Amino acid sequence: xxKRLLSLRSQILITYIFIILLPFMILLIIYANxxxxxxxxxxxxxxxxxxxxxxxxxxxxxxxxxxxxxxHIVDPxxxxxxxxxxxxxxxxxxxxxxxxASVITHAVKLNPDIVRVLYITKHGNVxxxxxxxxxxxxxxxxxxxxxxxxxxxxxxxxxxxxxxxFEYPVKKGNYMIPVxxxxxxxxxxxxxxxxxxxxxxxxxLNAIDINNLTQTGFFVCEQGNNIIYQTGKIPSNLDLNAFLxxxxxxxxxxxxxxxxxxxxxxxxxxxxxxxxWMQNKTTNWKIVHFVxxxxxxxxxxxxxxxYYFILIIIISIALILGVLLSRVISDSIHxxxxxxDKTDTDxxxxxxxxxxxxxxxxxxLITTYNNMVKRLRQSIQKEYIYKINEKKMQLRMLEAQIxxxxxxxxxxxxxxxxxxxxxxxxxxxxxxxxxxxxxxxKSGSIVTVExxxxxxxxxxxxxxxxxxxxxxxxxxxxxxxxxxxIPKFIFQPLVENAVHHGIELSNHPGLLEITGYRENNTxxxxxxxxxxxxxxxxxxxxxxxxxxxxxxxxxxxVRPSMGLANVHHRIQNFYGNTFGLEIESDLHCGTTxxxxxxxxxxxxxxxxxx
Numbered sequence: 001x002x003k004r005l006l007s008l009r010s011q012i013l014i015t016y017i018f019i020i021l022l023p024f025m026i027l028l029i030i031y032a033n034x035x036x037x038x039x040x041x042x043x044x045x046x047x048x049x050x051x052x053x054x055x056x057x058x059x060x061x062x063x064x065x066x067x068x069x070x071x072h073i074v075d076p077x078x079x080x081x082x083x084x085x086x087x088x089x090x091x092x093x094x095x096x097x098x099x100x101a102s103v104i105t106h107a108v109k110l111n112p113d114i115v116r117v118l119y120i121t122k123h124g125n126v127x128x129x130x131x132x133x134x135x136x137x138x139x140x141x142x143x144x145x146x147x148x149x150x151x152x153x154x155x156x157x158x159x160x161x162x163x164x165x166f167e168y169p170v171k172k173g174n175y176m177i178p179v180x181x182x183x184x185x186x187x188x189x190x191x192x193x194x195x196x197x198x199x200x201x202x203x204x205l206n207a208i209d210i211n212n213l214t215q216t217g218f219f220v221c222e223q224g225n226n227i228i229y230q231t232g233k234i235p236s237n238l239d240l241n242a243f244l245x246x247x248x249x250x251x252x253x254x255x256x257x258x259x260x261x262x263x264x265x266x267x268x269x270x271x272x273x274x275x276x277w278m279q280n281k282t283t284n285w286k287i288v289h290f291v292x293x294x295x296x297x298x299x300x301x302x303x304x305x306x307y308y309f310i311l312i313i314i315i316s317i318a319l320i321l322g323v324l325l326s327r328v329i330s331d332s333i334h335x336x337x338x339x340x341d342k343t344d345t346d347x348x349x350x351x352x353x354x355x356x357x358x359x360x361x362x363x364x365l366i367t368t369y370n371n372m373v374k375r376l377r378q379s380i381q382k383e384y385i386y387k388i389n390e391k392k393m394q395l396r397m398l399e400a401q402i403x404x405x406x407x408x409x410x411x412x413x414x415x416x417x418x419x420x421x422x423x424x425x426x427x428x429x430x431x432x433x434x435x436x437x438x439x440x441x442k443s444g445s446i447v448t449v450e451x452x453x454x455x456x457x458x459x460x461x462x463x464x465x466x467x468x469x470x471x472x473x474x475x476x477x478x479x480x481x482x483x484x485x486i487p488k489f490i491f492q493p494l495v496e497n498a499v500h501h502g503i504e505l506s507n508h509p510g511l512l513e514i515t516g517y518r519e520n521n522t523x524x525x526x527x528x529x530x531x532x533x534x535x536x537x538x539x540x541x542x543x544x545x546x547x548x549x550x551x552x553x554x555x556x557x558v559r560p561s562m563g564l565a566n567v568h569h570r571i572q573n574f575y576g577n578t579f580g581l582e583i584e585s586d587l588h589c590g591t592t593x594x595x596x597x598x599x600x601x602x603x604x605x606x607x608x609x610x
Contacts, residue, residue, distance in 0.1 A: 116198030502531020
């Protein structure tokens with residue numbers, strides 16, 4: 001039985017759907033994976049940041065409250081009162097009690113997180129703050145007496161007792177952290193008594209907005225895993241002690257920083273949890289913040305639901321467009337193939353299908369094919385004409401080419417004839433012009449300083465013949481700088497500018513000097529003349545033209561700036577913007593051009609000198 005192949009339309013439809021949907025599926029899988037990682041990582045960050053913020057708040061608030069234990073140190077009067085022993089509630093006791101109450105009230109105003117204070121001296125005197133009745137005071141004294149034994153064994157003589165609930169005049173049911181500390185006389189190291197400071201635990205929680213914990217659980221326990229605080233959103237059937245015990249079994253306490261806590265992925269009673277555990281150094285409390293994977297999955301689903309909806313829409317549109325497109329393409333291709341089969345493909349002939357009248361897709365394919373054939377014909381014809389024209393142009397260039405060596409040799413011949421006839425002036429002019437001409441047409445764009453100065457001398461010789469006894473010229477450049485390589489025609493345009501626009505227009509004898517020196521890794525060449533100088537207005541225009549580095553229209557009055565700007569821009573193109581020309585000029589006094597180039601550095605874009 002002959003195997004039946006899929007039709008062209010089916011192949012197009014399957015291929016189209018596969019090509020469209022596959023990238024979207026891959027992107028969706030990648031995005032879903034990244035989203036899950038991002039959600040889990042965000043929960044990790046949230047759990048740890050919450051715990052670290054809570055631990056920091058506990059440390060900060062307890063540190064502020066701890067200052068109540070230093071009143072006898074900062075206030076000698078308080079120390080004297082603590083040392084007194086009263087037999088009865090005398091006037092002196094009442095006065096001292098008023099003094100201490102005033103000090104405590106002032107300290108509590110500075111630290112509103114302190115809700116209760118109880119001082120008990122070594123002689124049994126009691127000073128209190130914010131105890132509502134006698135029974136509460138007696139309970140506080142009994143608690144302090146029980147906690148003092150534990151505090152005496154602590155290195156810092158301080159004990160942080162378990163959180164307890166207290167009644168506040170404004171709000172009932174607040175949580176308080178009792179901090180018991182033994183008061184010590186710093187001079188003789190004797191005990192003065194003890195203090196119990198009640199710190200509002202709600203202030204710690206308010207700083208981190210505990211009400212936002214809608215999807216996570218949180219609890220605090222002291223040594224022995226005794227739960228001292230937990231949020232009301234923790235499920236009632238969750239045994240926190242057993243839960244914490246299972247988590248601590250998985251924690252590797254030998255790794256990771258102590259202060260930042262540990263992450264744990266915990267399976268407890270067939271539920272997956274992500275948990276962050278850390279221990280506060282000040283209180284040694286264990287702070288546990290956790291979230292179950294159902295909450296993470298719910299958050300993940302919320303993030304992904306819009307993309308699932310978009311994917312369903314894309315799949316539906318892809319199926320509809322795939323069916324329509326496969327039908328149009330397959331019909332058009334069938335008709336186009338039949339037409340092309342009738343054409344000799346070895347010859348670029350256009351295709352004509354008169355039987356197709358209204359199928360725009362088929363017309364587009366056939367029109368595109370015919371246009372391609374026409375463009376190929378035109379391209380072949382243009383290429384042929386181009387090659388013919390290129391050959392003709394090469395022949396014309398060869399016919400019109402002038403041999404520079406012929407002109408150079410002719411100038412030397414004129415110089416020789418002038419020498420034979422004893423005309424030294426013409427001989428000098430001819431040889432100088434020939435040397436300048438040979439220098440300008442030779443290959444290579446890099447020359448030595450010595451070569452460039454030689455052409456300057458040739459130019460000066462010509463000008464000295466033009467203006468006898470009017471032009472004095474000096475070069476003061478050390479021999480060590482002569483082999484340095486520089487771009488061609490750096491000095492000559494500046495010298496020509498100085499002569500033509502400076503000295504030639506002056507009424508007094510001209511002086512032109514070229515000097516050079518090195519400063520660190522920079523060569524400085526100075527071309528100075530005593531000509532007519534440049535006015536301040538023209539000098540500003542010239543500096544603007546050099547700084548802008550663009551082609552702008554200028555009139556004949558500032559035409560010399562073109563040569564200066566050209567040399568400046570060429571130097572910057574070769575060496576960078578830190579080099580170039582600096583120009584100073586005073587009207588009727590002369591002009592100084594300062595050339596800055598790097599010492600013994602080849603220009604970046606130059607050709608090696610021939």
